[in-house]
Amino acid sequence: MPSSKKAHKAAAALPESIVEATRVGDDFKLADVDPHGTPGFAGDKALGTELLAESADEISELQERLYAEARGENPRSLLLVIQGMDTSGKGGIMRHVVGLLDPQGVDLTAFKQPTAEEKRHPFLWRIRKALPRPGQIGVFDRSHYEDVLVVRVNDLVPASTWKRRFGQIRSFESKLADSGTRIVKVMLHVSKEEQGERLAERLDRPDKHWKYNPGDIDERRKWEAYQEAYQEALVKTSTDQAPWFVVPADRKWFARLAVQQILLETLREMDPQWPAVDLDVAAEKKRLADS
Amino acid sequence: MPSSKKAHKAAAALPESIVEATRVGDDFKLADVDPHGTPGFAGDKALGTELLAESADEISELQERLYAEARGENPRSLLLVIQGMDTSGKGGIMRHVVGLLDPQGVDLTAFKQPTAEEKRHPFLWRIRKALPRPGQIGVFDRSHYEDVLVVRVNDLVPASTWKRRFGQIRSFESKLADSGTRIVKVMLHVSKEEQGERLAERLDRPDKHWKYNPGDIDERRKWEAYQEAYQEALVKTSTDQAPWFVVPADRKWFARLAVQQILLETLREMDPQWPAVDLDVAAEKKRLADS
Numbered sequence: 001m002p003s004s005k006k007a008h009k010a011a012a013a014l015p016e017s018i019v020e021a022t023r024v025g026d027d028f029k030l031a032d033v034d035p036h037g038t039p040g041f042a043g044d045k046a047l048g049t050e051l052l053a054e055s056a057d058e059i060s061e062l063q064e065r066l067y068a069e070a071r072g073e074n075p076r077s078l079l080l081v082i083q084g085m086d087t088s089g090k091g092g093i094m095r096h097v098v099g100l101l102d103p104q105g106v107d108l109t110a111f112k113q114p115t116a117e118e119k120r121h122p123f124l125w126r127i128r129k130a131l132p133r134p135g136q137i138g139v140f141d142r143s144h145y146e147d148v149l150v151v152r153v154n155d156l157v158p159a160s161t162w163k164r165r166f167g168q169i170r171s172f173e174s175k176l177a178d179s180g181t182r183i184v185k186v187m188l189h190v191s192k193e194e195q196g197e198r199l200a201e202r203l204d205r206p207d208k209h210w211k212y213n214p215g216d217i218d219e220r221r222k223w224e225a226y227q228e229a230y231q232e233a234l235v236k237t238s239t240d241q242a243p244w245f246v247v248p249a250d251r252k253w254f255a256r257l258a259v260q261q262i263l264l265e266t267l268r269e270m271d272p273q274w275p276a277v278d279l280d281v282a283a284e285k286k287r288l289a290d291s
Numbered sequence: 292m293p294s295s296k297k298a299h300k301a302a303a304a305l306p307e308s309i310v311e312a313t314r315v316g317d318d319f320k321l322a323d324v325d326p327h328g329t330p331g332f333a334g335d336k337a338l339g340t341e342l343l344a345e346s347a348d349e350i351s352e353l354q355e356r357l358y359a360e361a362r363g364e365n366p367r368s369l370l371l372v373i374q375g376m377d378t379s380g381k382g383g384i385m386r387h388v389v390g391l392l393d394p395q396g397v398d399l400t401a402f403k404q405p406t407a408e409e410k411r412h413p414f415l416w417r418i419r420k421a422l423p424r425p426g427q428i429g430v431f432d433r434s435h436y437e438d439v440l441v442v443r444v445n446d447l448v449p450a451s452t453w454k455r456r457f458g459q460i461r462s463f464e465s466k467l468a469d470s471g472t473r474i475v476k477v478m479l480h481v482s483k484e485e486q487g488e489r490l491a492e493r494l495d496r497p498d499k500h501w502k503y504n505p506g507d508i509d510e511r512r513k514w515e516a517y518q519e520a521y522q523e524a525l526v527k528t529s530t531d532q533a534p535w536f537v538v539p540a541d542r543k544w545f546a547r548l549a550v551q552q553i554l555l556e557t558l559r560e561m562d563p564q565w566p567a568v569d570l571d572v573a574a575e576k577k578r579l580a581d582s
Contacts, residue, residue, distance in 0.1 A: 068501045095393045102386045103399050104432075110395065141395075199579050209568040210359045214575060220582045277500040284505060288490050291511045 017041070018258050019265045024244040030231045035191035036250040041257070048257045055264055056100045062267035063137060065274060067105045070135025072275030076180040077132040080263060081140045083149070084188030085226060086216045087198035088249045089256075090141050093188070097260045098139050107132045110141040123147040123165065124172055132181065137263075144169060145185075148233050153225045166236040173242040183242035184266050186259055187230060188249035192223050308332070309549050310556045315535040321522045326482035327541040332548070339548045346555055347391045353558035354428060356565060358396045361426025363566030367471040368423040371554060372431045374440070375479030376517060377507045378489035379540045380547075381432050384479070388551045389430050398423045401432040414438040414456065415463055423472065428554075435460060436476075439524045444516045457527040464533040474533035475557050477550055478521060479540035483514050 021040030033039075041048065066076065080098075082090050098106060109130040118126045124144055132138025148169070152162045173183055190198075199216060202208040219226070238244035245262050249255040312331030324330075332339065357367065371389075373381050389397060400421040409417045415435055423429025439460070443453045464474055481489075490507060493499040510517070529535035536553050540546040 071501050091395065094395045098394050099390075099392075101390075101394075103389050103392075103394055103397060104382065104385045104401065106394060108394050196579060196582075200576070203570075203572050203575055203579070207565050209570050209572075210362050210566050212568070212570060212575070214570075214578070217575070217578045217582050220579075274498050275501050277503070279494075279500050279503060279505075281494050281500075284494055284503070284508070285491070287505070287508045288487060288494070288511075291487075291508050 018261045019245070022245040022247050022258055022262070024234050024238040024246055026235070028235055028238070028246075030189070030227060030234065030246065033189055033246050033248060035189045035194065035248045037248045038251065038254045039248065041254065045251070045253045048253045052096075052100075052253075052257050052260055055260055059100065059260070059264050059267065060102060062264070062270075062272065063101055063105050065272040066137070066267065066270065067102075067135040068274055069272040070275075071277075074180070075134030076182065076270065076272065077134055077136050077138060078182045078263075078266060078270065079132055079138040079140070079176070079184070080259075081143045081145070081183070081185040082188065082259070083143060083145050083186070083230075084249060085190055085195060085223075086213075086219060087195045087202075088188035088190040089252050090188060092252055093186075093256060093259050094139070094141055096256050097263070100260070101137060105136055107136045107138045108141070109139070111143055111146065124168070127172075131176070134180075138181075143185075144172075145233055145237075149226065149229045150219075152229045153219075153222050166233070169237050170239060170242075173237070173239070177241035182266060182270055184262055185238075185242060185244045186262060187234065187244060187246045188255055188259075189246050190249040192220070194250040195220065309552045310536070313536040313538050313549060313553070315525050315529040315537055317526070319526055319529070319537075321480070321518060321525065321537065324480055324537050324539060326480045326485065326539045328539045329542065329545045330539065332545065336542070336544045339544045343387075343391075343544075343548050343551055346551055350391065350551070350555050350558065351393060353555070353561075353563065354392055354396050356563040357428070357558065357561065358393075358426040359565055360563040361566075362568075365471070366425030367473065367561065367563065368425055368427050368429060369473045369554075369557060369561065370423055370429040370431065370467070370475070371550075372434045372436070372474070372476040373479065373550070374434060374436050374477070374521075375540060376481055376486060376514075377504075377510060378486045378493075379479035379481040380543050381479060383543055384547060384550050385430070385432060387547050388554070391551070392428060396427055398427045398429045399432070400430070402434055402437065415459070418463075422467070425471075429472075434476075435463075436524055436528075440517065440520045441510075443520050444510075444513050457524070460528050461530060461533075464528070464530070468532035473557060473561055475553055476529075476533060476535045477553060478525065478535060478537045479546055480537050481540040483511070485541040486511065 018040035038048075043051070066078065069076065082093055084090050094108065098108060107130070111126070111130075114126065127144045130138070130140070148162050148165050151157055152159075177183055199212070199220070202212040234244050234246065245258075247255050247258040247262075309331035329339075334342070357369065360367065373384055375381050385399065389399060398421070402417070402421075405417065418435045421429070421431070439453050439456050442448055443450075468474055490503070490511070493503040525535050525537065536549075538546050538549040538553075
């Protein structure tokens with residue numbers, strides 16, 4: 001029954017409702033978010049997976065417009081920041097959501113522990129170098145937020161230093177937005193129990209051993225400190241220009257759908273346009289015919 | 292009838308036969324290649340499209356192995372070079388073939404006209420900077436071959452300079468291969484008639500105007516000179532270490548299938564392995580349970 005199915009879909013899953021339901025507002029409390037939930041979405045895995053596939057075409061068209069628009073006078077770009085604890089599914093987002101985009105329009109950067117050179121510079125130095133070019137969708141797998149998360153939890157700099165960074169980040173992101181880069185930031189929120197199961201699976205499967213890092217257990221032991229650090233970072237840096245979204249990540253299919261819908265809604269709001277091209281079509285047709 | 296369908300497929304389209312049929316050997320003549328052909332493949336568009344989708348999983352697994360292997364002691368990488376006249380479908384290959392790969396394992400570079408800085412350096416300078424990192428699949432949309440193609444046809448350097456470049460390229464690619472980068476190079480071979488139709492389509496559709504460049508007609512007028520330049524470049528630089536494949540490109544579905552099968556066959560031959568990881572699984576399970 002195609003028509004009743006469509007109606008069901010529309011009722012169950014207006015993408016905007018996921019976007020609204022995951023957005024970090026002023027009175028946000030991370031502890032109140034259920035990592036196993038599907039906020040804004042009443043559908044199940046089958047429907048979520050179908051919606052993910054169905055939205056690919058619209059995103060793809062908007063992405064092409066963004067890319068084309070950058071040939072014109074007001075180039076813009078989009079930056080998607082993905083953060084989350086180990087095993088929260090960042091790689092899966094890259095593969096299954098970013099992977100649906102046209103690779104010609106994607107600037108993907110995975111930030112690892114800073115190199116010796118990067119450490120000699122201010123923390124935003126390597127970030128500035130990786131910003132998306134005009135017309136591109138930049139994707140950060142981890143980001144400058146590590147400098148107020150892992151750095152804070154492990155006391156890698158004095159508290160006065162990381163405390164100052166919230167303001168520096170707000171200012172940096174505000175200037176970036178003013179210069180034409182739309183910013184959305186997503187925290188993939190996994191539960192400690194689910195992380196335990198995912199780490200156990202890596203240990204059980206020899207083809208996953210290369211992904212297992214004994215250091216992950218050390219970080220896992222600091223779970224509460226990380227939640228505290230995330231809480232403060234989220235509320236101090238979620239702004240109108242660069243909002244945070246906290247996406248429950250215990251169900252991988254939901255996290256993927258949610259990130260895609262956040263991306264889709266952002267592109268819809270940006271509403272990129274085909275650039276005006278100064279082209280004498282008739283004359284060019286003649287030149288083509290003669291060639 | 293699944294079984295007879297499978298048998299049909301196997302008979303019609305052993306991927307290796309496309310790979311063999313498109314490979315540039317010693318007595319290769321570009322003029323003998325039919326741009327509308329489907330060498331090595333007896334199937335139609337429906338079957339070709341199906342095979343493209345079906346091969347995605349195997350490529351994806353091999354790509355992950357290549358990526359994982361690079362954590363071990365013998366990291367390797369793969370470089371896919373794509374060349375072709377305007378409208379030959381390079382962008383479609385990026386979108387529909389490279390787009391099937393995991394973006395975390397892809398280093399895509401589109402080479403435009405050299406910048407002022409690039410012009411101050413030897414022609415391979417910008418190429419070296421864009422080579423794939425260990426474990427990555429590098430993809431070049433245009434490449435150092437422009438320096439013996441567009442540069443030659445338009446007399447941008449003396450003939451003695453571009454003639455010297457064939458040897459420089461062979462030497463460069465040979466060292467690159469020795470250092471662990473597998474190289475495959477593809478020319479998308481479109482006919483002049485088909486190019487004319489594709490340019491006309493860009494003129495007919497306002498949403499394609501941004502892709503139309505009046506300069507393309509100037510290059511189109513030098514069609515024969517380009518064919519000559521390609522012929523020489525192909526035979527002088529197709530080596531065992533860095534073979535060329537000429538893929539008929541008038542049928543987009545075939546070009547996409549062919550490039551994918553060349554990539555797939557190359558990854559199969561590389562046969563990347565999960566890295567050996569020094570991991571005390573029992574001890575880690577205990578640490579995990581205690582965390």
